[in-house]
Amino acid sequence: MNSVTGKTALITGASSGIGQELAKLFAQDGYNLVLVGRSDDTLDRLAEVFKGNYGTQQVTVIKKNLSEEDAAQDVYNQVKAKDITVNVLVNDAGVGLYGLFATDTDWEREKAMIHLNVLALTQMTKLFLYDMLARNEGKILNLASLLSITPSPLMAVYAGTKAYVYNFTQSLVNELKDTNVTITALLPNATDTDFFNKAGAQNAKVTDEVQDPVMVAKDGYEALMAGKPKIVPGGLKNKSYEVLAYVAPQEALASLMHSKMLPKPEPDADNDMSPKLAWGIGFGIAVLAGVALTVAYNNTSVYDKARYRYKAKSAGNAISDALSSVLDTVADVYQNAKSKAEELAPKAKKAEEELVA
Ligand SMILES: NC(=O)c1ccc[n+]([C@@H]2O[C@H](COP(=O)([O-])OP(=O)(O)OC[C@H]3O[C@@H](n4cnc5c(N)ncnc54)[C@H](OP(=O)(O)O)[C@@H]3O)[C@@H](O)[C@H]2O)c1
Structure with a gap:
């Protein structure tokens, strides 16, 4: 038109x-x-x-x-x-x-x-x-x-x-x-x-x-x-x-x-498991923490419940920060363990061969 x-x-x-x-x-x-x-x-x-x-x-x-x-x-x-x-x-x-x-x-x-x-x-x-x-x-x-x-x-x-x-x-x-x-x-x-x-x-x-x-x-x-x-x-x-x-x-x-x-990091296929594992463990930690908090909450007085609600609200951001830092740490731990295992694998193989011989 x-x-x-x-x-x-x-x-x-x-x-x-x-x-x-x-x-x-x-x-x-x-x-x-x-x-x-x-x-x-x-x-x-x-x-x-x-x-x-x-x-x-x-x-x-x-x-x-x-x-x-x-x-x-x-x-x-x-x-x-x-x-x-x-x-x-x-x-x-x-x-x-x-x-x-x-x-x-x-x-x-x-x-x-x-x-x-x-x-x-x-x-x-x-x-x-x-x-x-x-x-x-x-x-x-x-x-x-x-x-x-x-x-x-x-x-x-x-x-x-x-x-x-x-x-x-x-x-x-x-x-x-x-x-x-x-x-x-x-x-x-x-x-x-x-x-x-x-x-x-x-x-x-x-x-x-x-x-x-x-x-x-x-x-x-x-x-x-x-x-x-x-x-x-x-x-x-x-x-x-x-x-x-x-x-x-x-x-x-x-x-x-x-x-x-900055350029995007190169994708690293070897590390594909690391974030997945980290997310899995992080999710597990979050679920367990949620269950523990619910049990504790149900067993407290009305006054304490109000205090918890206030604290939970102000802690909301801190929890999400903490969770992502936990995930980072878990990912690092996994990566370190993986490197150590790779480093030790040839030594273990050699020891096994010597034992067999
Ligand atoms: N894309 C972004 O992220 C972004 C963000 C903020 C602002 N902008 C601005 O938005 C405007 C359009 O960009 P765009 O994203 O649409 O990019 P684009 O698709 O590359 O379009 C750029 C246009 O500028 C024309 N042009 C380039 N050099 C020319 C020249 N020497 N003489 C005459 N025309 C020329 C091109 O036509 P010919 O090649 O046919 O000459 C083309 O039609 C630009 O001013 C850009 O700075 C873009």
């Missing part, structure tokens, strides 16, 4: 991931589209899908590498030449790069990343915002990240570019507050797109916790349409990360993020 026929959204980075999901939402709502990116084949195919599925009337594909000097100016000139009015600008295109800054990462890739994530986004905003203000109408969505508000070792330059995007956007929120033009920053947590592969971070632990790009795009789209200054998609869990980022010391945040960015 074309509810906003005649309006146009320009989206960078629509060929995949979050940008593609955003483009779909605009198409579903009846926007005409300008899609900007390097993969023009993919964008052409997407244009056909949108026309077929949602009756999108006009899709313009602009092939452009936004890491190149003045790429944004060229995009703007092409849009003007086609006499298209851009009502909504989405600066989604962005890349990351994984590795230690001093020794691992390549400067040319970092330079291109800064150009794309910072310069192109800023220039696109400058050019299209000027026209929006002249009309006193328009919306802009800038892709920031939860890394905008936390240091991120092993993705240091990327996090720096996203900190820029967030800060820049919030400054413009204030500058635009007396107009009908709005600007919104979208701060997703790690999301299930090709981003981590392209950044060389496919083995980072954080890729085990990725969220759905459809959800991210939907939350971003709704915040953009509502003219909100920022949105952290993903409900309470991600909002609590946001709050933590504002209140926790930077060193602590950097350590936390470093641990999330």
